[in-house]
Amino acid sequence: MARNKFDIDEELLEKFDAKQLKRLFGYLKPYMGKVFVAVLLMLTASLLALLDPYIIKVALDTVIPNGDVPGLVLLALAYLGILAVNAVCMKYRIRIMSQIGQNIIYNIR
Secondary structure (H helix, E strand, C coil): CCCCCCCCCCCCCCCCCHHHHHHHHHHHHHHHHHHHHHHHHHHHHHHHHHHHHHHHHHHHHHHHHHCCHHHHHHHHHHHHHHHHHHHHHHHHHHHHHHHHHHHHHHHHC
């Protein structure tokens, strides 16, 4: 009876049913192209997010101690570019997944 409580785990009343999962994937089948694009956007955004700490590391370890101002400007522009591309990828991934979810709910009804 832990409904809507975050600190207490609920006990599942029903076992996992693979037939239901297979049925749900049947609703997803017409949208597999869009799902593939959304997964690619997600992977791209994740990989770009991993570059941010590396750029900061390079700036702190080599560029700033050497006093390389043009290098620091270049790294800052690269950082801003990565943030912009990451934001665009996330925006379109969210939009695609929302459309897919709404279409599946429409098809179910």
